[in-house]
Amino acid sequence: MINALGIVTSSNGRYHVAGLEDYRPIGAFSFLGRYRIVDFPVSNLSNSNIDQIQVYVSQNPRSLAEHLGGGQQYNINSKRGKLQLLFNQDSRVNEIYNTDVAAYMDNIGILERNHMDYVVITPGNMIFKQDYQKLLQAHVDSGADVTLLYHKVSNAKVHYRSTAILQLNRQKGVKSIARNDGTQDNRNIFMDTYVMKRELFIRLIRDAAKTSSIYNLADILNIRSEELDIRGYQHREDYLAAVYDFTSYYQANLDLLDFQKASALFSPQWPIYTKTTDSCPVQYVEGSRVTDSMIANGCLVEGTVEHSVIGRGVKIEKGAVVKNCVILGHSVIGKDVYLENQVVDKWAKVLHVGELVAPADRPGYVRREDVL
Amino acid sequence: MKQEMVAMILAGGRGSRLKDLTSRVAKPAVSFGGKYRIIDFPLSNCANSGIDVVGVLTQYESVLLGSYVAGGRSWGLDTRGGGVYVLPPREKADSDLDVYRGTADAITQNIDFIDSYDPDYILVLSGDHIYKMNYSDMLQAHKKAGADATIAVIGVPKKEASRFGIMNTDETGRITEFEEKPANPKSNLASMGIYIFTWKKLRALLVKDKTDAASQHDFGKNIIPTMLKAGSKLIAYQFRGYWKDVGTIDSLWEANMDLLGHRNELNLADGSWIIYSEDAVEMPQFIGQDAKINVAYITQGCRVNGEVDHSVLFTNTLVRGKAKIVDTVLMPDTVVDEDAVVTRALVAPGVHIGKGAKVGRKDSSSILLVAHDVREGETL
Numbered sequence A: 001m002i003n004a005l006g007i008v009t010s011s012n013g014r015y016h017v018a019g020l021e022d023y024r025p026i027g028a029f030s031f032l033g034r035y036r037i038v039d040f041p042v043s044n045l046s047n048s049n050i051d052q053i054q055v056y057v058s059q060n061p062r063s064l065a066e067h068l069g070g071g072q073q074y075n076i077n078s079k080r081g082k083l084q085l086l087f088n089q090d091s092r093v094n095e096i097y098n099t100d101v102a103a104y105m106d107n108i109g110i111l112e113r114n115h116m117d118y119v120v121i122t123p124g125n126m127i128f129k130q131d132y133q134k135l136l137q138a139h140v141d142s143g144a145d146v147t148l149l150y151h152k153v154s155n156a157k158v159h160y161r162s163t164a165i166l167q168l169n170r171q172k173g174v175k176s177i178a179r180n181d182g183t184q185d186n187r188n189i190f191m192d193t194y195v196m197k198r199e200l201f202i203r204l205i206r207d208a209a210k211t212s213s214i215y216n217l218a219d220i221l222n223i224r225s226e227e228l229d230i231r232g233y234q235h236r237e238d239y240l241a242a243v244y245d246f247t248s249y250y251q252a253n254l255d256l257l258d259f260q261k262a263s264a265l266f267s268p269q270w271p272i273y274t275k276t277t278d279s280c281p282v283q284y285v286e287g288s289r290v291t292d293s294m295i296a297n298g299c300l301v302e303g304t305v306e307h308s309v310i311g312r313g314v315k316i317e318k319g320a321v322v323k324n325c326v327i328l329g330h331s332v333i334g335k336d337v338y339l340e341n342q343v344v345d346k347w348a349k350v351l352h353v354g355e356l357v358a359p360a361d362r363p364g365y366v367r368r369e370d371v372l
Numbered sequence B: 001m002k003q004e005m006v007a008m009i010l011a012g013g014r015g016s017r018l019k020d021l022t023s024r025v026a027k028p029a030v031s032f033g034g035k036y037r038i039i040d041f042p043l044s045n046c047a048n049s050g051i052d053v054v055g056v057l058t059q060y061e062s063v064l065l066g067s068y069v070a071g072g073r074s075w076g077l078d079t080r081g082g083g084v085y086v087l088p089p090r091e092k093a094d095s096d097l098d099v100y101r102g103t104a105d106a107i108t109q110n111i112d113f114i115d116s117y118d119p120d121y122i123l124v125l126s127g128d129h130i131y132k133m134n135y136s137d138m139l140q141a142h143k144k145a146g147a148d149a150t151i152a153v154i155g156v157p158k159k160e161a162s163r164f165g166i167m168n169t170d171e172t173g174r175i176t177e178f179e180e181k182p183a184n185p186k187s188n189l190a191s192m193g194i195y196i197f198t199w200k201k202l203r204a205l206l207v208k209d210k211t212d213a214a215s216q217h218d219f220g221k222n223i224i225p226t227m228l229k230a231g232s233k234l235i236a237y238q239f240r241g242y243w244k245d246v247g248t249i250d251s252l253w254e255a256n257m258d259l260l261g262h263r264n265e266l267n268l269a270d271g272s273w274i275i276y277s278e279d280a281v282e283m284p285q286f287i288g289q290d291a292k293i294n295v296a297y298i299t300q301g302c303r304v305n306g307e308v309d310h311s312v313l314f315t316n317t318l319v320r321g322k323a324k325i326v327d328t329v330l331m332p333d334t335v336v337d338e339d340a341v342v343t344r345a346l347v348a349p350g351v352h353i354g355k356g357a358k359v360g361r362k363d364s365s366s367i368l369l370v371a372h373d374v375r376e377g378e379t380l
Helices: A039-047 A062-068 A100-106 A108-113 A132-142 A198-211 A217-223 A246-255 A259-265 B016-022 B040-048 B062-069 B103-108 B111-115 B135-145 B158-163 B199-210 B219-229 B249-258
Strands: A004-009 A052-057 A082-087 A118-123 A126-128 A146-153 A164-168 A174-179 A187-197 A230-234 A240-242 A282-284 A289-291 A293-295 A304-306 A321-323 A338-340 A342-344 A355-357 A364-366 B005-011 B053-058 B083-087 B121-126 B129-131 B149-155 B165-169 B175-180 B189-198 B234-238 B243-245 B285-287 B292-298 B307-313 B324-326 B341-343 B345-347 B368-370
Touching (some): A039 A118, A052 A062, A062 A082, A100 A108, A100 A198, A118 A198, A126 A187, A132 A230, A174 A230, A187 A230, A187 A240, A198 A217, A240 A246, A338 A342, B005 B040, B005 B103, B016 B249, B103 B111, B103 B199, B103 B219, B111 B199, B121 B135, B129 B189, B135 B149, B243 B249
Parallel strands (some): A004 A052, A052 A082, B053 B083, B149 B234, B307 B324
Antiparallel strands (some): A146 A187, A164 A174, A293 B285, B149 B189, B165 B175
């Protein structure tokens, strides 16, 4: 086992998810009914025997802090291990200052005092499965200074817009980290996941901060790419979802209604941990009709649900139809309401509108705690 | 650390009327209601009633039960000074290893444990009932009456009263007589097997009972009658709400079926009195393209692509396409293959029902317990 410190980054304004992000950072988004996105990176780290984990939070920390708590649910050693929330102050003057390097510099003392040899840095807005011990071993075996995790895709013209891509040479050496400009379908999507020695990491962020106040870690790697040995490591699992805008959030949820995909992500040997709410099983009453959906515990279903993801404690009343929707926890879909292609945020009540229908490629959004 | 009241759950019984369901686990560890185990109910009631120390008296097949309750974190009973303690019979400096010879003896053998908390009161519970109850309200009644013992009772239909231990009371609620399964019951107040004792009083009685060769060391048969004879003050505390003894396959099945009623009396969705349980890491339930669900109680980790009608599905069950589940309880990790039909059955954990099998009958007089795999095409 290779010892490493796990770092889960916040997206620091690099991505924007309209609506949902007004209330919480992407890592705290509800996912697939019972999870929050941050459960995936933290469970990956925990399952990889990495039990010192830092989660960075900038804006609206409440929901993330509440969800992560002391980290007991992630099965990390309660003495040796530690799940730590690290806060940083975002600039209100200009968001170009809100870099990952600025967040690390705000907490540099903690990074320096840590005893781990390596760091694994992984983002709070992507959903995938990865054994980091394998990645660390490959990194050590290759002798590289930095290893970056990427996923090969063939749909980058339409998807993964504004995420980063890797340009690689034949030996998997990283030539550059660039932005996906949507001009080519075949791309190596950079999973914003880095492995390197902790000492090098600290040197690089100090270097970046000194060079420019608006540099990210990826920027300084681009600049130092000549003198550093930076390699790409291909993510071999089938499933990757990146949440970088509203539609990608919606799609990432509905994609997992393909049971093959879901089984690839959830395996008994690789549990995804989350905070329990001790809600009771789902109650289906006379007249309910449900197909092709994932339903979290605590729901009451009296109406019809098709191809949708339903969060905990949701109530779907008699005659209501929910089609191609993502309904977040504790919402109420009232009697005879028809919803299609919608994301309904937590605690919302859709009662007085006959129907809400949006085009499939531009789903609608109902705000948190709204009554419609 | 001193506790006002310590709870002791009698969880030693095998529950042999549950047949193969308890061949490997003790009755309190039997699954219930999709995601729970029977013992979650008394443990959650304790947690919600503000009781911090709970002793679980185990004897029969206690390994799984012991590891399940140990630590008590699932019920929030892991506060400093508090906790859930598994108490099998022990060898002590002044006595050899023994079994618990009766319900009262189980408490007697743990007087040292109870004394270490110096409690004023002790709550004795059984581990085989499904109900939600605030024990602190019962303690208030016990204190207000200045009772030596308070016994929780529930009104049962008169014609069924002869199946229970019946308490006859005067107009103030004081118990005047206790009759075990009377042929001609004088009242309909059945004992729920829930007792609060003033510890000093009970302790003295237990010490005396220990050496009484004629005693069966049982609360119902010995301790309560002795107290009545001695003129101790015994009070009936009337409980109103859902309460079910799940000691037989039929009653366990029935209690599960009771959950199908929308707005059922037990109301496990009530956020003010949550029944806590072990956390499962399975993904949410997945209802497939061909599924047909009509009146069901289904929990996390299930995968349904067949037809489910008036049934309760426990954690991680798999109902494949064109399978049909009617009036049935599927316990954790069961698998029902294509075209199989399961009717009026209780399927034990992990059982696999093969393709096209026919299990149970709509008009059966009692519920079929399916404890072993059923082969493809087989009729049971």
